[in-house]
Amino acid sequence: MSLRRRERLTGWVFALPSLITLGAVIAVPLGFSLSVSFFAYTFINPSFSVFLGFENYMNAFSDPYFWNSLWVTLKFVVLVVSIEFTLGFIVALMLNRDIRFKGVYYTILTMPMVMSPVAVGLIWKMLLHPDLGVLNYFLGLIGIEPINWLGDPTMAFWSVLMVDVWQQISFMILLLLAGLVSLPKEPFEAATIDGASEFQKLFYITIPLMKPVILAAVVIRTIFAFRTYDLIYVLTRGGPGVSTDVLSYFIYRKTFMGLNLAEAAATSYVLLGVVLLLVVFMFKIITSERKVVG
Amino acid sequence: MRYLVLAILILSTALYAGVTLHVLMEDVPETHIIKELLPDFEKKTGIKVEFEIVQYCDMHAKLVPQLMSPNCQYDLLEVDNYWAGEFPAAGWLEPLEKYVERDKFDISVYLPSMLKMVGYYNGRLYMIPMYNYAMGLIYRTDLMNDPDLRAKWKELYGYDMRIPTSVEEYVKLAEFMQKYASEKYGQKIYGSAMQAQRGDPIVMEWSNYLFSLGGDYYDEKWRARVNDEAGVKSAELYIRALKNAAPPGALSFNLDDAFRVMSQGKAFSMITYNWMLAQLNDPSKSKVAGKVGLAPMPGGIGLNGGWGWAIPKNSQHKEEAWEFIKWVESFEIAKKRALMGGAPTRFDIFTDEDVVKKYPWYPKVMWLVMYAKPVPEFQYSTQMIEVVGRELSLAATGKKSVKKALDDAAKELNKLAKMAGLQK
DSSP, X not given: OOHHHHXXXXXXXHHHHHHHHHIIIIIHHHHHHHXXXXXXOOSSXXXXXXXXXXXXXXXXXXXXXXXXXXXXXXXXXXXXXXXXXXXXXXXXXXXXXXXXXXHHHHHHHHHHHHSOHHHHHHHXXXXXXXXXXXXXXXXXXXXXXXXXXXXXXXXXXXXXXXXXXXXXXHHHHHHHHHHHHTSOSHHHHHHHHTTOOHHHHIIIIIXXXXXXXXXXXXXXXXXXXXXXXXXXXXXXXXXXXXXXXXXXXXXXXHHHXXXXXXXXXXXXXXXXXXXXXXXXXXXXXXXXXHXXXX | OHHHHHXXXXXXXXXXXXXXXXXXXXXXXXXXXXXXXXXXXXXXXXXXXXXXXXXXXXXXXXXHHHXXXXXXXXXXXXXXXXXTTHHHHTTOBOOOHHHHHHTXXXXXXXXXXXXXXXXXXXXXEOXXXXXXXXXXXXXXXXXXXOHHHHHHHHHXXXXXXXXXXXXXXXXXXXXXXXXXXXXXXXXOOEEEOOOOOXXXXXXXXXXXXXXXXXXXXXOTTSOBOTTSHHHHHHHHHHHHHHHHHSOTTGGGOOHHHHHHHHHTTOEEEEEEETTHHHHHTOTTTOTTTTSEEEEOOTTSOOBOOEEEEEOBTTOSOHHHHHHHHHHHTSHHHHHHHHHTTOOOXXXXXXXXXXXXXXXXXXXXXXXXXXXXXXXXXXXXXXXXXXXXXXXXXXXXXXXXXXXXXXXXXXXXXXXXXXXXXXXX
């Protein structure tokens, strides 16, 4: 056996345990749910006896509430990720200088992130209570009429959005900050000597150099945002009406209330497709811009 | 004889020793009451019992995978009446007749409405009624007896103010209170602390309006009838109450949110579970303690709800589970539970002297439970509630007309009944 082959073999041996684990916990369930999505498989009758082909997918597409949920989800994800990114980047830039009490800020920032979304939802539900909540109380002090945070279909969407931003923005900040800290110092020093302004440095050095980190942060957040479910569950249950009915909660209901695992699996695959498309699209945009700048 | 009993006792202790029953329980007062009594059972039988206490919303999703697996992690179940059709239909529950007959367990003491709801399914006994949560009207007695308000009511409507006898009268009274009680006391007092969050809260509350107006979800041939005259009228009245007599955020309220409004003295009434009366009369939890009373749902028929004990077919310890049911539902323990604030399901407990002495309104609750009606029980009850909740919420936000929303709901309800093989 040549050295190369032996090395390769050793590599496989080392990789094997994790490959087996990954296969068991990711590939197998994915394969199972894909096959389920083509059969009449329900919790009442869990069997692969009736093959339906694409009927489960067709059922999902012909359901107007599916399209509503897809629309709500896309709106939610795009807004949440862009707001969190913009605010997060600004905060990260502010923290990336010589200021005092950095440790204190970091601690405060990580706190919402380590809380469970259900706890966050319950706390906010009380803060947002139209009559007894603190938020409306303070608004009342400055003469603003009480706001119906979760009971109004339009407002409910924005309230959920606000709570999500409150909780998840720290993730964005920390990731972006880690990127900023690890940037090389030399280009900035050179730019300062050449007399570049702060804004020029930001747009011509910081952002281009940060591209890989930004890409990672935005992609990860996007994927997570698609999975938002606990907050919706606690705050609105998708209501009032269908105004906050995101797709992940829609799928949950199909599974555990409708007991229709097959249709839920089909809908999940549609969601997976949408996420995949969006992520590929993001990679395209960010990597292509990089060529222009570089 | 004594020795025989002792021998049996020791033998049974030896037989069951080391067995631990795992039970998934909802985080409600009844669970904590039973938990306090558990040492008695452990001492008597040597069987250990472990409660895993979670919120209602997590239960169904935790139970279903376990019930489908070859070995259920839970040896004993508490089954909500929402699932009382689904679980037996899926074949997940052990029929209990043979245990009942063998041990001469007396089921004639249970209220028929409870046995029907969380006892029998399709003529077979799968559950033993555990506790009830029939709904009724809880109202503020101080506002009801306020002379100024009474005079104003008489002036407006020409008759004495009374506990409403119909849904219309209730909505009218709630509107009246929101206007005039708020005026008189100089702070907002809502007519009805409503729970109109999409999903089961809105459906549970609306069901009281629907049943009391003579409506129902299905007719006797399992054809949907939510969109008939009674259905439309009840939804219209419900939405009218939401608009004119409920807190502004009611569309996102569940039981807890509504309770907070009521317990802070910011509402006149609440259509809710009868045992909420004890909570609202508890000074440590409520500012209106001593000022609330209970009446049947105006119109007469409230929503019945309840839980039953059941044994999963794939349980590892069926005999031990049955031992537990026998113990927890024995007269002695059932009475203790009631005295500690539980919600009984047996005639003899409701009318027990000590119980009535402590809770004088319990006989009234018994009538309420006897007349109350549950949501239809079949495989797709939870899905039915989901559909109706969504459509009602859409109608309440004005995104759909009442008729259109109920028509859409009826369409899906018919589909569910067909899927379940109930509608030919």
